[in-house]
Amino acid sequence: MKKYILIILLLATIFSCTKTLDFDEANNETQLVLNSIIWPDSVIAISISKSTSILFDRQVGQITGGTLDLYEDGTLLTQITSPTGHFYASGIKPKAGKSYRIVVNSNGKQLEAETTIPDQAEVLSIDTTSLIDVNGVRRTQYKVKIKDPIGDDYYRIVVMNEQLTQLSSRDYTDGNNITRKYYYITSQYWINSEDPVFKSLYNSMGEDVIDMGPENDYNIFPDDYFKGKEYSVQFQMSPNGYGYYNPYSYGENSPFKKLFERNTIHIQKLSKDMYNYLKYLKLYNHYHDNPFSEPVPVYSNVKNGTGIFAGFNDNTVSHFEKVYIPFSMDTIQIEEGSMYNYH
Numbered sequence: 001m002k003k004y005i006l007i008i009l010l011l012a013t014i015f016s017c018t019k020t021l022d023f024d025e026a027n028n029e030t031q032l033v034l035n036s037i038i039w040p041d042s043v044i045a046i047s048i049s050k051s052t053s054i055l056f057d058r059q060v061g062q063i064t065g066g067t068l069d070l071y072e073d074g075t076l077l078t079q080i081t082s083p084t085g086h087f088y089a090s091g092i093k094p095k096a097g098k099s100y101r102i103v104v105n106s107n108g109k110q111l112e113a114e115t116t117i118p119d120q121a122e123v124l125s126i127d128t129t130s131l132i133d134v135n136g137v138r139r140t141q142y143k144v145k146i147k148d149p150i151g152d153d154y155y156r157i158v159v160m161n162e163q164l165t166q167l168s169s170r171d172y173t174d175g176n177n178i179t180r181k182y183y184y185i186t187s188q189y190w191i192n193s194e195d196p197v198f199k200s201l202y203n204s205m206g207e208d209v210i211d212m213g214p215e216n217d218y219n220i221f222p223d224d225y226f227k228g229k230e231y232s233v234q235f236q237m238s239p240n241g242y243g244y245y246n247p248y249s250y251g252e253n254s255p256f257k258k259l260f261e262r263n264t265i266h267i268q269k270l271s272k273d274m275y276n277y278l279k280y281l282k283l284y285n286h287y288h289d290n291p292f293s294e295p296v297p298v299y300s301n302v303k304n305g306t307g308i309f310a311g312f313n314d315n316t317v318s319h320f321e322k323v324y325i326p327f328s329m330d331t332i333q334i335e336e337g338s339m340y341n342y343h
Contacts, residue, residue, distance in 0.1 A: 032104060032111045032305035037274070039312050040096055040117060044070065044089040048104060051306070066106030072098050096120065096313055104305075113302045113309035118269040120315040121155060122147040124230065126265065128320075131236070139192075139236045144267060144317065147230050153223045154275035156268040156312070159189040159237055164260040164327070182259075182332045189263070190217070193235035197221040201279070214286035218278045220270065237263075259327045263320040273301045274310035 031051040038044050048068065068083040069076060070092070077092055083104065094100060094117045101114040124145040131141050144157070165183045193199075198221055202213030225231065250258055270278075280299040287293040300306050 032106060032109060032302075034102065034104065034111055034113055034302050034305055034307040034309060036102070036113075036309050037311070038094045038100065038115070038117065038309075039314055040094050042093060044092050044094060044100075046070075046083075046087045046089070046102065047307075048083050048085070048087065066104060069103040071101040071103070074099075074101075094311060100309075100311070102309055109304060111302060111305040113305075113307075115271050115273045115301065115309050115311045117311040118153070118271055118313050119149075120313045121267045121269045122149070123267050123315060123317050126318050133236070141234060141236045142265065143232045143234050144265070145230060145232045146226075146267065148223045148226050148228055150228045152227075152272070154220065154270040154272060155223070155233075156218060156220045156270055156275075156278070157191065157233065157235065158219065158266040158268060159191055160186060160264045160266065161189060162186050162260075162262045162264070163258060164332075166257045166259055166325070166327075168255050168257070181335050184334050189237045191219060191235045191237045193219075193233075195234045197225050197231075197233060198235070200225075202283070214282050216282075218282060220275055220278050222275065257325060259323070259325045261322050261324070265317045265320075267315050267317050269313045269315070271311045273299075273308065274312050276301075277308045277310055 033049045033051055034046065036044065036046040046068070065082055067079060067081050068087060069079045070089055071077060072095075078089055080087060083106075096117050096119045099114060099116045102112065104111040124147050126145070127143045129141045129143070131139055133139055146155070163185050165185065167181045167183065169179050169181075170177070198216045198219065201216045201221060219235075221233075223231075250256055276299040280296060283296040284298050287296050300308055302309060
């Protein structure tokens with residue numbers, strides 16, 4: 001008897017967890033996809049494509065025919081016919097405070113998206129302090145003072161590292177001649193911070209005490225804590241290579257010698273579209289493999305289609321440079337293919 005009761009309970013559990021979802025393959029297969037991130041001093045680049053069925057593959061299809069119109073504050077800047085793949089608006093660079101709109105007509109469908117380029121962030125000062133963390137690792141603490149204007153504003157902090165490396169090798173078959181090659185690498189730091197502007201972004205997202213939401217890996221934050229005021233954002237990073245990828249190994253007997261290193265702090269002001277896109281992209285990546293969580297859609301501001309059209313303004317605040325071995329760029333030729341970029 002117990003055996004039959006267990007079987008009945010098991011079957012009831014299986015069928016109670018079954019849910020039928022309606023799926024309109026025809027409409028989902030022909031979604032137009034627009035992707036474009038724009039900022040001042042960079043030519044506008046737009047990717048236009050067509051989605052394919054999720055039942056077979058995720059290969060992106062090309063659209064055929066139609067037009068693409070690009071507007072600035074309602075004024076038509078350019079129009080192209082039969083847009084396919086990637087489109088570059090030659091000679092057109094976004095301007096701070098201007099709104100841009102894209103209208104695509106193709107195969108009887110009209111896709112539309114609009115965004116605004118924010119003004120630059122007003123950075124009053126930047127200070128650094130050297131400290132030892134709980135693990136005994138020496139870090140540099142940064143304090144960036146921002147003056148926030150009236151209104152809703154959104155920010156992101158990005159710290160980039162650049163290195164110039166020399167590789168020396170001896171050719172014993174050619175009179176012990178020494179050959180020197182030079183490699184250039186850029187990478188992005190992972191920064192750590194207990195500042196409430198970073199920590200509050202996802203802490204309220206989780207429904208359970210254990211689930212406090214994802215980490216704020218994009219280092220984005222709204223001005224909720226300091227609307228219309230001055231605020232000093234604090235964060236740390238390590239100067240010894242922790243937090244970014246470096247393919248070279250340095251040392252007294254190493255063939256690699258570091259010639260130059262520079263850290264650059266970017267204080268970016270994001271459009272609301274850019275902020276929401278990064279916020280929900282991280283939520284999607286955090287929860288999409290969790291069977292116990294509700295699905296999180298990636299933010300899109302594209303009407304009658306999908307994708308993202310967003311902008312930001314980049315204000316390079318400060319450079320921290322160190323020359324390890326004197327060199328002259330006039331005598332250096334960077335090796336082709338050595339421009340690594342780890343983000």
